[in-house]
Amino acid sequence: MNELVKLVEEWAKEKHLDKAEPEKQMLKVIEEVGEVGAALARNNENDLRDGIGDVAVTLIILAMQNNMDLYECLNQAYSEIKNRQGKMVNGVFVKEA
Numbered sequence: 001m002n003e004l005v006k007l008v009e010e011w012a013k014e015k016h017l018d019k020a021e022p023e024k025q026m027l028k029v030i031e032e033v034g035e036v037g038a039a040l041a042r043n044n045e046n047d048l049r050d051g052i053g054d055v056a057v058t059l060i061i062l063a064m065q066n067n068m069d070l071y072e073c074l075n076q077a078y079s080e081i082k083n084r085q086g087k088m089v090n091g092v093f094v095k096e097a
Contacts, residue, residue: 012061022065029058
């Protein structure tokens, strides 16, 4: 995965996306998340795989634009959830207060 992230970062730099406006990149993230939702609704596994990949790409670029990297963000998120307690309610994990 390290190599793929580096390739995405290099591609983004070649396109000068690393210097673009993060607010506009966030619109791309939202667009791609919408495509994931559409793929789920259509039960289209190929489009779902592509959509999840596109979300990852847009998030890698958004992180770059904010002088962060994917691993830093994932590490922080995992640190917050690793000891989280909760339960499943109607198919959704609900954390304890």
